Structure formats: C-alpha cells, structure tokens
Amino acid sequence: MIKNNKTANTLVNLLSASVLLGMVVNLYLIFQFAPEERTMGHVQRIFYFHVPSAWVSFLAFFVVFVYSIAYLWKREQKYDIVAVSAAEIGVIFATLVLVTGPVWARPVWNTWWEWTPRLTLFLVLWFIYVAYLMLRKFVEGDERVARFSAVFGIVGFIDVPIVYMSIRLWRDIHPSPVIAGGEGSGLHPDMRITLFFSLFVFTVLFFWLLIQRIRLEKISVTVNEIKKQMAY
Amino acid sequence: MIHSIFTIAAKDFVSELRGKEMVLSMLVFSLMVAVVFNFALPPGSDAIEEAAPGILWMIFIFASVLGMNRTFVYEVDKGCLQGLMLAPVDRVVIYISKLLVNFSFIFLVELMVLPLFSIFFKLDFATGIWPLLFVLFINTLGLAIVGTLFSAISVNTKTREVMLPILQFPVTVPIIMSAVEATSAVLQGQEWSVIWGWSKIGIVFDVVFFVVAFHTFEFVIEE
Numbered sequence: 001m002i003k004n005n006k007t008a009n010t011l012v013n014l015l016s017a018s019v020l021l022g023m024v025v026n027l028y029l030i031f032q033f034a035p036e037e038r039t040m041g042h043v044q045r046i047f048y049f050h051v052p053s054a055w056v057s058f059l060a061f062f063v064v065f066v067y068s069i070a071y072l073w074k075r076e077q078k079y080d081i082v083a084v085s086a087a088e089i090g091v092i093f094a095t096l097v098l099v100t101g102p103v104w105a106r107p108v109w110n111t112w113w114e115w116t117p118r119l120t121l122f123l124v125l126w127f128i129y130v131a132y133l134m135l136r137k138f139v140e141g142d143e144r145v146a147r148f149s150a151v152f153g154i155v156g157f158i159d160v161p162i163v164y165m166s167i168r169l170w171r172d173i174h175p176s177p178v179i180a181g182g183e184g185s186g187l188h189p190d191m192r193i194t195l196f197f198s199l200f201v202f203t204v205l206f207f208w209l210l211i212q213r214i215r216l217e218k219i220s221v222t223v224n225e226i227k228k229q230m231a232y
Numbered sequence: 233m234i235h236s237i238f239t240i241a242a243k244d245f246v247s248e249l250r251g252k253e254m255v256l257s258m259l260v261f262s263l264m265v266a267v268v269f270n271f272a273l274p275p276g277s278d279a280i281e282e283a284a285p286g287i288l289w290m291i292f293i294f295a296s297v298l299g300m301n302r303t304f305v306y307e308v309d310k311g312c313l314q315g316l317m318l319a320p321v322d323r324v325v326i327y328i329s330k331l332l333v334n335f336s337f338i339f340l341v342e343l344m345v346l347p348l349f350s351i352f353f354k355l356d357f358a359t360g361i362w363p364l365l366f367v368l369f370i371n372t373l374g375l376a377i378v379g380t381l382f383s384a385i386s387v388n389t390k391t392r393e394v395m396l397p398i399l400q401f402p403v404t405v406p407i408i409m410s411a412v413e414a415t416s417a418v419l420q421g422q423e424w425s426v427i428w429g430w431s432k433i434g435i436v437f438d439v440v441f442f443v444v445a446f447h448t449f450e451f452v453i454e455e
Contacts, residue, residue: 072451127402128402131402135389135399138390139389139390148388151451155444158444159402162436162437162440165433169433
C-alpha cells in the first residue's frame with residue numbers, strides 16, 4: 001500500500017520546506033511586524049495563534065464529515081484513513097484553542113474561563129471529537145471501527161451548528177460580562193495582514209500534518225496486514 | 233411498515249411488562265438521585281429553586297442513558313438482531329420501533345418522577361402543566377432519537393455501558409439547554425413565546441437527527 005512515488009515524495013518535501021519557512025515568517029510577523037494592542041498589550045499576540053487554531057480545527061472536522069460520508073458511500077479504507085487522521089489533528093488544534101483561550105483570558109478578563117459562545121462551542125466540539133477517538137479505540141474490527149466512526153463523524157458535525165445556535169440563545173438570556181476589545185473589531189491593517197498570513201500558514205500546516213498522519217496510518221495498516229498474514 | 237414497527241415495539245413492551253427491568257431501574261435511580269441532590273444543596277435555600285430545572289433534567293438524562301443502554305443488549309447477545317434483520321422489512325423499522333419503546337419508557341418514568349420531584353423540591357408545576365408536558369415531550373424525544381442510534385453503536389464496543397454517555401452527552405448539549413431553560417421558564421410562569429423559543433431548538437434537533445439516524449442506522453447494525 002505504500003507507494004514510493006518520487007514525484008509525490010518531492011512534492012511533500014517541498015511542502016515541508018514551505019511550512020517551515022512559512023512558520024518562521026509567521027513568527028516574525030506575529031512578534032515583530034504586528035503592532036502592540038492598545039489595551040491588552042503584547043498578550044494580544046496569542047490571537048494570531050488562537051484564531052488560526054480554531055479555523056484549522058473546524059476545517060479538520062469538516063474533512064472528517066466529508067470523508068465519513070465518502071466511506072459509508074464507497075466503503076474504501078482510504079477514506080477512513082483520511083477521516084481518522086483529520087480527527088486527530090482537529091482534536092490537537094481544538095485543544096490548542098482551549099489552552100490559548102484561557103491563557104489569553106486570564107490577564108485580559110481576569111478569569112481563566114468564561115462561558116462565551118465560542119469557547120463553550122469549542123469545549124463541546126472537543127468532547128464530540130474526543131468521543132470519536134475513544135469510539136475508535138474501543139471498537140474491535142477494522143471494518144466496524146470505520147463504519148461506526150463514520151456514522152458518529154456525520155452525526156457530530158451536523159450537531160455543530162445546532163450546538164452553536166443553542167449556545168447563542170443561551171448566552172442572550174444569560175449575557176456574559178462586557179469584554180473590552182473583541183477580536184476583529186476595528187483591526188489595524190498590519191494586524192489584519194498578520195492574521196491572514198497566520199491563517200494561511202496554519203492551513204498549509206494542517207495539510208502537511210494530514211499528509212504525514214495519513215502516511216503513518218497507511219504504514220500501520222500495512223503492518224497489521226502483515227501481522228495477520230504471519231499469524232496463519 | 234407501520235405494522236412491522238408496532239409488532240417489534242409490542243415485543244419489547246411485552247418483554248418489559250414481564251421483566252419491568254428498564255422502567256424500575258430508571259425510576260429507582262431517578263428518585264435516589266433526587267434525594268441525593270437534596271443533600272448536596274443547602275436546605276431550604278433559593279439555590280434549590282434556581283437549580284431545580286437543571287437538577288430535574290440531569291436526573292432525566294442520566295436515567296435515560298441507564299435505560300437506553302439496555303436497548304440492544306438482548307438483541308445482540310441472544311442473536312435476536314440477526315433474526316430481525318432477516319425479516320423482510322427495512323432495517324430502519326428496527327430503529328423506529330426501538331425509538332418508540334425507548335421514548336415511551338423514558339417519558340413514563342419522567343411522568344412518574346415529576347410529582348415526587350415537585351414535592352421534594354417544593355415546586356409548583358400545576359399552573360404550567362401543558363407547556364411542561366410539551367417541553368418534556370420534545371426533549372425526551374431528542375434524547376431517545378440520539379440515544380437509540382448510539383446505543384446500537386455502543387453495544388458493540390469493548391466498554392459497552394460507558395460508551396453511550398460519552399457519545400451521547402456532547403451531542404445532546406442543545407437538548408440539555410433547551411430542556412432546562414424551557415422548564416425554568418415554565419416554573420417562573422413566563423409566557424408561551426419564551427418557552428416556544430427554546431422548544432424550537434429542541435424541535436430542530438429532533439427533526440434533523442431523526443433524519444440523520446433514519447439514514448445511518450442501517451450502517452450501524454449491518455454485519
């Protein structure tokens with residue numbers, strides 16, 4: 001199942017180099033180029049990690065959704081491999097959102113946690129996809145794992161907009177304390193450039209991680225097949 | 233198809249009538265938790281009144297998970313599921329009949345727990361009994377719709393009973409919010425538009441996930 005395709009390898013190596021370079025440039029932009037925020041100071045720079053991480057995790061979960069449908073439709077293992085890889089990466093980035101959020105919140109809002117719509121949504125999202133990964137861990141049989149997690153991947157993603165609607169409604173009834181300087185409100189042009197570049201680099205990072213994780217999964221699948229053959 | 237649904241549901245109703253496992257365990261569990269919650273909160277304080285809808289729905293949610301865990305256990309262990317799948321009906325008939333059974337039993341337990349709960353926690357539901365029943369109906373349906381589908385998944389896992397709440401709780405967050413807020417509105421005697429506003433989310437949830445479960449159930453039980 002492992003193809004030693006030279007063109008593919010070269011392209012991926014090129015991608016790795018661009019991710020590395022892009023990240024270095026991104027770090028420069030975030031810490032040097034972007035101006036200091038008026039009220040929050042330097043801690044605001046977490047924003048450039050926090051928002052792209054959130055975007056990447058949404059992207060990852062969307063990939064899980066699409067490939068879960070693809071798996072149930074076509075029943076080919078390659079779709080399941082992409083789904084699980086994307087789910088893992090999504091959980092990692094969702095965790096980053098849930099870590100960078102409180103780290104940013106503490107000095108700015110004077111509390112580690114606030115039940116704002118976005119953070120609450122991410123907490124629920126995190127739980128849904130951790131449940132996805134746990135389901136995969138505790139089910140026996142490759143085909144079953146793929147089938148069950150595909151169903152759950154579809155259900156989980158469809159739930160996301162409904163969860164968001166309900167949290168917004170809940171928040172309207174129980175408004176959170178006034179938070180000064182929301183994200184994206186009146187963004188300085190230099191900040192906007194930094195944000196968009198960071199979003200771009202994180203997206204490329206996502207695809208690079210996805211490719212690496214898919215490769216790993218393919219190797220793992222091949223090893224398991226060999227093990228099964230040797231067992232006979 | 234309707235006939236098949238009622239046939240399979242009737243089988244489960246009769247089985248439950250004989251064993252009374254599901255309803256009894258849910259009922260006793262709910263009452264015990266209500267009592268324990270009473271000890272967990274300071275006696276006779278406002279906190280109880282504010283927290284009452286939340287406590288009520290926590291009880292219902294845990295009890296429903298307890299009950300729904302058993303949905304497919306006998307089917308899978310005794311090979312009944314294969315028999316059902318060999319029958320010349322759509323696979324989804326199995327889902328709908330199980331949904332009907334689960335919903336009925338959870339709703340029954342809720343109706344039994346509600347009067348006792350209002351006595352324990354000194355709440356007055358009498359004024360808003362019809363809105364309350366509506367809220368109960370919509371949100372219990374949501375729990376049952378999702379729970380029946382996930383129960384079919386979790387019965388096939390290594391950690392059987394533990395898997396269902398892990399799958400169920402994050403997904404049913406909208407139901408939890410809708411249920412608690414709507415019940416709270418009923419208790420506070422707020423007007424119907426508020427209750428309806430929250431119930432809309434529950435209805436959207438029910439419709440969307442019924443459609444999703446309707447289409448994905450056959451993938452879960454195929455072998």
